[in-house]
Amino acid sequence: MSIESSIKTALNTADGGTIGISPAAEDLDPIDFFGVWYDAAEEFGIFMPEAVALATTTLDGAPSARMVLLKSVDERGFVFFTNYGSRKASELEKNPQAALCFHWAELERQVRVTGAVERISPEESYAYFSSRGRGSRIGAWASKQSEPLPDRATLEDRVREAQQRFAEDDVPLPPFWGGYRIRPGTIEFWQGKADRLHDRLVFTRSGDAWTTERLYP
Ligand SMILES: Cc1cc2nc3c(=O)[nH]c(=O)nc-3n(C[C@H](O)[C@H](O)[C@H](O)COP(=O)(O)O)c2cc1C
Numbered sequence: 001m002s003i004e005s006s007i008k009t010a011l012n013t014a015d016g017g018t019i020g021i022s023p024a025a026e027d028l029d030p031i032d033f034f035g036v037w038y039d040a041a042e043e044f045g046i047f048m049p050e051a052v053a054l055a056t057t058t059l060d061g062a063p064s065a066r067m068v069l070l071k072s073v074d075e076r077g078f079v080f081f082t083n084y085g086s087r088k089a090s091e092l093e094k095n096p097q098a099a100l101c102f103h104w105a106e107l108e109r110q111v112r113v114t115g116a117v118e119r120i121s122p123e124e125s126y127a128y129f130s131s132r133g134r135g136s137r138i139g140a141w142a143s144k145q146s147e148p149l150p151d152r153a154t155l156e157d158r159v160r161e162a163q164q165r166f167a168e169d170d171v172p173l174p175p176f177w178g179g180y181r182i183r184p185g186t187i188e189f190w191q192g193k194a195d196r197l198h199d200r201l202v203f204t205r206s207g208d209a210w211t212t213e214r215l216y217p
Pocket residue numbers: 051064065066067068069070080081082083086087088089145146
């Protein structure tokens with residue numbers, strides 16, 4: 001069976017119309033499965049399907065969460081970009097573990113990811129940074145993300161300074177800015193179903209392979 005047809009089988013409805021997660025999904029690679037759900041969210045027209053909650057913790061276990069944008073995903077993991085001096089980065093540098101939670105409400109779908117986090121290479125960060133508009137690149141230089149800001153004028157001054165500094169030149173990648181990759185240890189797919197009898201399927205990494213398990217809703 002081709003990967004496309006196994007994915008179709010995995011998504012097929014077996015219960016009179018409510019789309020569930022069929023047993024065939026258990027044989028899929030979870031990154032491929034994520035790609036199918038992500039594409040479905042895009043095709044459905046969900047606003048910013050790439051928006052995802054990112055949870056980190058301090059070393060003594062206090063959690064914090066905020067939204068980030070997923071910029072790429074492949075078998076190595078899920079990548080987002082940020083300021084390496086931000087609160088999230090400082091927590092990730094001390095405790096390089098994170099959780100992601102996507103919610104595509106109109107499709108009644110949630111995907112949860114947990115895993116170890118690492119910085120991506122400066123080359124990879126540069127490749128993405130240089131694809132951003134000039135305004136965003138200047139903004140990255142101007143923002144000391146998560147530090148106290150005395151007033152809006154201070155930020156605007158810093159934007160002007162960065163504009164002058166790079167007036168002639170291309171805006172280079174700030175040394176304090178780049179991507180993180182979450183290497184998934186678990187990926188859980190949740191599909192809403194009638195009477196709160198939702199489907200939950202968890203993939204857990206086991207060496208180079210994945211094991212699967214169903215959970216009560
Ligand atoms: C939809 C949405 C997407 C966001 N995407 C990012 C992002 O990709 N990277 C980022 O650093 N902040 C992003 N932010 C801002 C963060 O939520 C957060 O305010 C900021 O990164 C500071 O978080 P921290 O102080 O915990 O580090 C986004 C906010 C929203 C609402």
